[in-house]
Structure formats: structure tokens, C-alpha cells
Amino acid sequence: MVTTPLLPSDYLDLVSPLRAGADLRGRIEAVHPETADAATLVIRPGRGWRRHTAGQYVRIGVDVDGRRLWRAYSITSPTDRQDGRITITVKAIPDGQVSNHLVHRARPGTLIRLDQPTGDFVLPHAKPAKVLYLTAGSGITPVMGMLRDTEVDDVVLVHCAPQPQDVLFRDELHGLVADKKLRLTEVHTAMDGRLDVARLGELVPDWAERETWACGPAGLLDAAEEHWTDNGVRERLRTERFRPRIVVAGDGGAVTFSTTGKTVDADGATPLLDIGEEAGVLMPSGCRMGICFGCVTPLKAGAVRDLRTGEITEAEPGVLIQTCVSAAAGPCDIER
């Protein structure tokens, strides 16, 4: 009442953006380079932060060139870190707006938006006896979070990176090997070529007996799923993907965002989430790969295509669509 039309929190945010009860934010406290194109960010989360489980990721909202962009990154710090800070390790990908900003331009002191940690790529409560981690590139990040958090008696890590200097956390990993806490095989793909998952047995003879966590590019994960399935041990494999598998694209159409009052042309391959964000529409977003349902939005008219399956969804009262994996299939109206 006193502060109408604003809320008291709008004023409190001016002085204490990380307080309990505020929208969840974090402050970047330090940026440590890891490799030429990767860096670790130390983030002090706001008071509302709920402790994560090793292997989970967090979505962060960063202003890049004045524009709020949301991305998900695996948490690489252990859950029991004394100072309550968390770290994420970001690898700059070509044309990646957020990753390049975070690796090369992020400054300590910057406020970012946070979501609560989430993800089911985690170790079970009962510690497995034998573990295999199979990772490539920045796919090491959730696994690093697990390695730092939970000691398992028998752990093998097979990690792929183009060259030795591209291996994230290399010194720390070699330290673990020296302490006999980890067996590590590095596959340097620039020299040795891609890892042939079908021949994994040559590197890890007992791979099929191991509970496995795999994270990396789609090619690696697809091959792994096939290999584990073929050997009848699919239930031992857990994968974490960074991108949805896009299989089908069709014709696009004019997309109307009726709440905002904007209409833009969309092709049949670009997720509606990207189309809306580009047009300045306030789109809710989540994992950007079709798993978290943070982006669901009512479809008021028209039809959309699920980019993963090609399935067409037509507008009906109450129909919600995942904008991050849906593209226009003809003209449509999104309630945003």
C-alpha cells in the first residue's frame, strides 16, 4: 500500500539484492581462467539458495550487451563448500553469446539472476561400488562436481578433449590420479581421433559392470546409449545432454505474441523461444532442451511442431507448449 504501484521489494532490491525473500540472484565474486577458452566463476548465491546435489546444474540469467539471456551450467563446486559459494565452469563455444561473455568479459561484482539448482544427473544415495564417468569437452563439468563432492572407491574417468591443454581441471584430475583416487584415460581427439564407444572395452574392460554417467556432445551420447543398449546394460547408463536432439523441421509461419502485441515471421527450425526472445517478448525459459518445462506457454491458435519428434500440436483451450523445442508449423498465436 505504501509503495504502490511498486512493491516494497523494489526498494529493498536497491540496497540488498541478495537478501532472503528477494528474487534469487547471485554475485560473481571471481573469475578464474581454466584453459584458453574456459573459466570458472565463483558465485555468491542469494539467501534463498537451496543447496545443490553434486552433478546438478543451475540456470543463470546474465545481461549480455544489456540483454538478459538464460543458460544452464553444471555446478562444479562440492556441496559442502565452507563459504557457501558455488562455482560453475564455462567453456566458450563459437558464437555462444553467453559463454563468450562469461569467459572473456564477466567482471567480479556483477549481479546475475539464478534459479534453484536442478537436474537428475546425480549419484544415488547408496554409493555404487564401481563407477565410470564418460565425458567429452565441457561434459566434464557435472562430473567434476561429483568427483569433488563424493569419494567412490573405484572410479574410472574416460575424458575426450582435442588436445592435452584443452582438458579442463587437468592438474586437479592428475592430482586425484596421483592420490590413487581416480583412474583416468584422456583421449586426445585431435591426435587419436574420436573415441569409438564400441571399443570402450579396450580402455575399460569392466565397463559393463560399472554404473556410468556420461556427458558430452550428442554424437558421443547417442553412441553410448546404443552401445549400452546393445549389451543389455542400458539401465547402468545415465546421460546428460546440453542440447535437444533436433530431428524434424518443417515450414514456419507468422508467429503472434498476443500479450505483447508482436507478430514476427519464423522459420520451421528455430525454437519459438528464440523467436520470441529475439522480438523482445518476455519469454519464460528453462533448460532450453525440452526437459524442465520452465518455458511452457499457452498456444492460443495455430499449430507448432516438436523439433525432437516432428509431432504437431494444434491449439485447443488449455494446450501448453514447450517453446524451447517447438517451432512454428504455420501461423500461430502464443500467449506472451
Place this chain on the structure above:
Amino acid sequence: MTAIDPTAHLTAEQIEELGRELDAIRDEVLAARGEQDAAYIRKVISAQRKLELASRGVLLFSIFPPAWLLGTAGLSVAKIMENMEIGHNVLHGQWDWMRDPKIHSTTWEWDHVSPSEQWKHSHNELHHTYTNVIGKDNDLGYGIMRVDEDQKWHPLHLGQPLWNLVNACFFEYGIAAYDLELGKNLHKRRRRNPEFRARAKAVGRKIRKQVLKDYVIHPLLSGPSFLTTLAATFTANLVRNIWSHSVIMCGHFPEGVQVFERRSVEGETRGQWYLRQMMGSANISGSRAMHFMTGNLSHQIEHHLFPDLPSNRYAEVAVKVRALFEKYELEYITGPLPKQVFSAWHKVFRLSLPNKKPKIKTPAREKELVAS
């Protein structure tokens, strides 16, 4: 159009070329828009909130005259900033590109009795689309005044200088009534329309909240300063109303601004739409502080050409737009605030009387007539 068409010398091709040149100006700003712009609006919002808090704090002791003066002045400025540079522009979607849900046209609510949702419709959709089109743009005299010779005279217009003064003092209520289209909707049949009733209720709720804050809670919190704080918040609202009314009058009412016939906008091209915005708006010249306090509506011409560009960019855009006016031999109407306010008021007085017959032509217009 009024008497002479000041754009008659332009060919259809030139008008489309003008449109392309304006599109290019817009694209330049869109390409450059970024971190500094975002920092600007955040700084303004933060400064406004601090100024409002501080002023309201000082007013708790408004029983002491210096505190009253300081607090009232601060609150007036804060309220002007909130409505003009922040509210008006955020609600235009000028900052939507930042994708910050806290500074977005679909979530913003302003310190004003008209709910932002209704204002956005009547202002962004109707006024900005049909700028100065008689019968379509209700901003032309707000439905209570006659501001162009081509609008029909009615004996009620005799009182329009008085209506305008009252409207200036209670401008935010005038706008709320206008957004509700009260004039039209108070007819018996329409009054029952559920859609209108819902909107009227929303306005009622908004008024209640605003009044409660400014005229009940804040004075009560001031204890012994109750009455003086009440006077202070009333004064601040009055100052804000008169200020914004004056600025907005200067946007479309000064002499020389063109109005348009309904049929002239049928099938309008992009270039023609731009041209109508150019001829239908007027600027206010002045210092940077002056531009800031008008919410950069002093750059009314540029604002009407590019309503969704961030306001902090209008000053640089104005230089390029003005060059285009010269290139295409069009009159860029601008002047200091007192001159423009006088010009607008002069028109309100003049047009309160029926047109003199035959229509008086200014010498310049006569010359053009002869030439053509």
C-alpha cells in the same frame, strides 16, 4: 488536411525514399543499442526511487517549512521522472529488448490513476497509429476540445480554455477518463457493457490505491505533519499534472502542426506513415535537463517516428532526422517550452470560437497557393 499540404512538393518516390532513410536511422540505433543503454535506464530508475524515498522521508517533518519545500520539490521531480522518462517510455516497450521482467512493458505499473494496461491501448495503439487523424486520434483535443480548424465547432467549445485548465490540473484523471472513453461509454446502453464495467472497476481500484498512498497513508505516517504532508503530496501531483500536460500539449497542438483526414490514411505506405508522424508532431528545444524532465518527449517528432527506440537515443536521432527535414524541405517545428506552450494555448483560445469566414490564410500559405 489543413488548407495547404506542406508535403505537396514530394513525389511518391521521394516519400518512399524518405521512409527508407528513416528505416536506416532506426537500424543504426538498433545495432548500437546495448549495455550502456541498459545501464542508463537502471540508473534513472534507481535515482528516481531514491529521490522519491528521500523526499517522502523529508516530508514526514513537513510541518517545518524548509522540509515542506524540499520534500515537495523532490517528490514533484520524482513523480515527473516516474511518469515521463520511466513510465511512459517503459510502457512503450522501449526497454523490452532487455528482457528484464522488472523493466518490461507487459509487467510495468506506473504512479498514475490510469492502469498501464488501458493507457497502453489508447496511447500506443490508437494515438501512435492514427496520430492527428481527425475522428480516429482522440488525443486531438482529448475529445473535449477543438484544436484544428477542420474539427467541427460546437457551442461547448466556447468553454475549452477552462476545460483545458481543469484538465491540466487533474491531468492523470483526465487521462484515465480518456482511456475509458468515458464520453462515449457513459451512454446508458454502453454503461452496462461488462467489458467497460471491468475496465472502470480497474480504474477505480487504481485510484483508490493511489489516493490511499498519497492522501491517507503518507500523511498519517507524518503524524503531526499530517496536513502539511497532505498539502505536499497534493502539490506534487498538481505540479506533475500541469508539467506533463504542458509537455504533451506541445507535442501536437502548436501552430503549424498538421492534422489529417480519415481517408488520407487509407492504404498508407510506410513512407507516408513516417511523413504523417513528421508533420503531425512538434518538438521542444532546451537543455539536457529539460529533455530529461520531459521524458524526452521534447523529441516528440523522433518519438513518433520511432516510438519504441530507447528515449536516451532520441537526442542523437534528432540530429539525423532534422537533416532529413531539411533535405526534403519540410518544416521542423520546434521552440522553447514557453513559446510552444503559448502557441498551444493560443490555439485552444482561438479555436474556441467558430472559424472566421472566409478562412484566414497566413501570408506564407497564400504565396504557396499562388505558386501552385
